[in-house]
Amino acid sequence: MTSTVVPAASSAVPPTPLTERGRRTREALVAAARRVFAERGYAGTRMQDVAAEAGVSHGTVYTWFANKDELLREVAHGIVGEVFAAAREPRDAPDDPYQRLLAANVRFLVGYRRHARMLAVVEEAASTDPGWDGLLDDLRQTYVERTRRSLGRLREDGLVAADLDPQVAAPALTGMVETFARRTAATTGSPAEHAEQITRLWARAVGLAVPDPAPDPTAP
Numbered sequence: 001m002t003s004t005v006v007p008a009a010s011s012a013v014p015p016t017p018l019t020e021r022g023r024r025t026r027e028a029l030v031a032a033a034r035r036v037f038a039e040r041g042y043a044g045t046r047m048q049d050v051a052a053e054a055g056v057s058h059g060t061v062y063t064w065f066a067n068k069d070e071l072l073r074e075v076a077h078g079i080v081g082e083v084f085a086a087a088r089e090p091r092d093a094p095d096d097p098y099q100r101l102l103a104a105n106v107r108f109l110v111g112y113r114r115h116a117r118m119l120a121v122v123e124e125a126a127s128t129d130p131g132w133d134g135l136l137d138d139l140r141q142t143y144v145e146r147t148r149r150s151l152g153r154l155r156e157d158g159l160v161a162a163d164l165d166p167q168v169a170a171p172a173l174t175g176m177v178e179t180f181a182r183r184t185a186a187t188t189g190s191p192a193e194h195a196e197q198i199t200r201l202w203a204r205a206v207g208l209a210v211p212d213p214a215p216d217p218t219a220p
Contacts, residue, residue, distance in 0.1 A: 026064050028054050028077070033071040038117045042072065042124040049050065069125075076122050076135055079115050083139060097159055098211060101150075102199040106145070109181055109191035109198075116185030144170050151206065161207035173202050 032054035036045050045068055051061045065071045094100045110121070119136070124133035148170035154160045177198055184194065203210045 025056070025060065028059060029056070029064055030074050033068075034075045034078075034118065037072060037075060037121045042068075042121050042128075048072075048166070051136060053080070072121070072125060075118065079118050080135065080139060083111050084116055094122075096155055098199070098203055101202065102195060105177060105195040105199050105202070106192050109176060109195050112181040112183050113191060114176075116182070119182075140174070143174050143178070146176050154206070154208065157209060164206055169206060173205065175200070 006016065006142075030150055031048060033045075033050045036049050040049065047061050047065075047068055048058050050068075051058045052069060061071075065074070087105065089100075094103060114219050122132055122135055126136065131207070148166045151160065151164060151166035155164050155166065180194070182197060198208055
């Protein structure tokens with residue numbers, strides 16, 4: 001995985017919490033910042049808004065964070081960790097490659113929807129400071145690399161088209177899923193239903209066997 005690049009911190013390094021009370025205060029500030037950023041966006045968030053949300057003085061926020069970029073960095077790193085955890089393949093993943101792909105797409109769509117608002121805030125920050133692009137690039141590169149390895153194994157096992165180039169297919173297919181996730185994050189459709197259709201498109205594109213759809217119990 002590439003190293004995350006975000007705007008450089010100021011020379012005023014936030015102190016490390018040395019007490020339980022300090023740790024709780026800092027965690028409360030990060031949680032409050034996440035709520036405020038989600039509600040107001042990057043441009044609309046001010047340090048005093050975070051202080052008010054956390055129920056602390058304005059000066060307390062500056063004790064721990066020099067500016068809102070440092071706050072957003074802390075929030076964003078937590079989200080990245082959550083997204084990585086959600087995307088990690090569990091030990092009990094299905095053996096069947098199609099079902100394994102379907103489960104992975106469900107995890108991705110669910111995780112993206114859960115964090116869509118804050119990912120949009122980071123994209124907003126990146127529109128004014130390209131340094132934030134590195135955070136999103138990390139997520140994308142990890143997703144692409146995992147897919148590239150998976151497609152390579154499937155090709156070696158003869159389960160997809162022999163002429164498939166994983167280096168090309170991986171960014172193309174993951175880009176399709178990410179774009180779909182971003183554009184449908186605010187919809188009420190089921191991620192599982194969406195993942196089923198996306199997985200069929202993906203499987204057909206690479207030549208992976210697609211199972212017959214389950215019979216409709218309501219059909220005459």
